[in-house]
Amino acid sequence: MTRTVAGIEPRALPETGGVRQLHPAVWRVVAPNAGPLPGPGTTTYVGGGGRPVGIDPGCTDADHLERVLEVAGGAVDRILCTHSHPDHSPGAAWLRERTGAMVFGLPAPDDGHQDPTYRPDCGLDDGQRIAAGGMTLQVIHTPGHASNHVCFLLEEAGLLFTGDHLMCGTTVIIIPPDGSMRLYLESLARLRAMPLASLAPGHGAVIPDAAQEIDRVVRHRLAREDKLVRALGSRRAATLEDVLL
Numbered sequence: 001m002t003r004t005v006a007g008i009e010p011r012a013l014p015e016t017g018g019v020r021q022l023h024p025a026v027w028r029v030v031a032p033n034a035g036p037l038p039g040p041g042t043t044t045y046v047g048g049g050g051r052p053v054g055i056d057p058g059c060t061d062a063d064h065l066e067r068v069l070e071v072a073g074g075a076v077d078r079i080l081c082t083h084s085h086p087d088h089s090p091g092a093a094w095l096r097e098r099t100g101a102m103v104f105g106l107p108a109p110d111d112g113h114q115d116p117t118y119r120p121d122c123g124l125d126d127g128q129r130i131a132a133g134g135m136t137l138q139v140i141h142t143p144g145h146a147s148n149h150v151c152f153l154l155e156e157a158g159l160l161f162t163g164d165h166l167m168c169g170t171t172v173i174i175i176p177p178d179g180s181m182r183l184y185l186e187s188l189a190r191l192r193a194m195p196l197a198s199l200a201p202g203h204g205a206v207i208p209d210a211a212q213e214i215d216r217v218v219r220h221r222l223a224r225e226d227k228l229v230r231a232l233g234s235r236r237a238a239t240l241e242d243v244l245l
């Protein structure tokens with residue numbers, strides 16, 4: 001049976017610079033870093049009551065970060081980063097400076113694709129529970145897109161903040177050696193076994209049926225892998241372009 005999150009508007013499309021309340025305890029603020037990869041812009045989520053948490057501050061645009069603080073009631077208790085790619089974490093230092101809140105995230109790998117300003121004050125443990133204004137966020141380590149990637153599950157709503165592990169309307173980039181398709185699929189299998197309702201991605205609209213979407217992504221990845229294996233098996237020697245055609 002599909003679980004749904006009360007009050008949420010799953011397919012409401014994010015707009016660059018847009019602010020929207022998705023759930024009684026969750027706001028979406030879209031950063032003005034639109035482009036081919038981040039689409040309409042990285043989504044910053046503000047969750048929980050009282051002085052809540054901010055997830056993925058996005059870019060350092062002051063207007064965007066002021067909007068984040070506005071929906072958070074002027075301050076955040078904690079700043080959480082799903083990972084340290086340059087479209088997700090640079091705003092963390094600005095928010096820390098402004099509010100004194102600590103930044104939480106896993107250490108960045110040294111692969112040349114990370115936000116150079118990323119300096120988490122605290123690490124995160126798989127399974128750790130973080131209080132968020134009367135609600136609870138569970139940390140789930142999900143390597144694959146990046147080795148230091150985590151998702152956050154708002155337990156009371158079954159809503160998973162997916163960062164770049166799952167996106168709406170597209171598949172995520174896996175760049176080895178830090179990215180790993182094997183770990184990506186293992187992380188998806190772990191999530192599939194959890195009681196998730198909806199997915200709140202770092203890019204794009206909320207995805208309403210988490211299980212269906214995870215199944216779809218796994219099928220797509222395995223089909224691509226199968227196609228690649230067959231293409232390699234049918235040629236004695238081929239260029240990369242030949243195989244990809």
Ligand SMILES: [Zn+2]
Nearest residue numbers: 083085145164
């Ligand atoms: Zn990323």
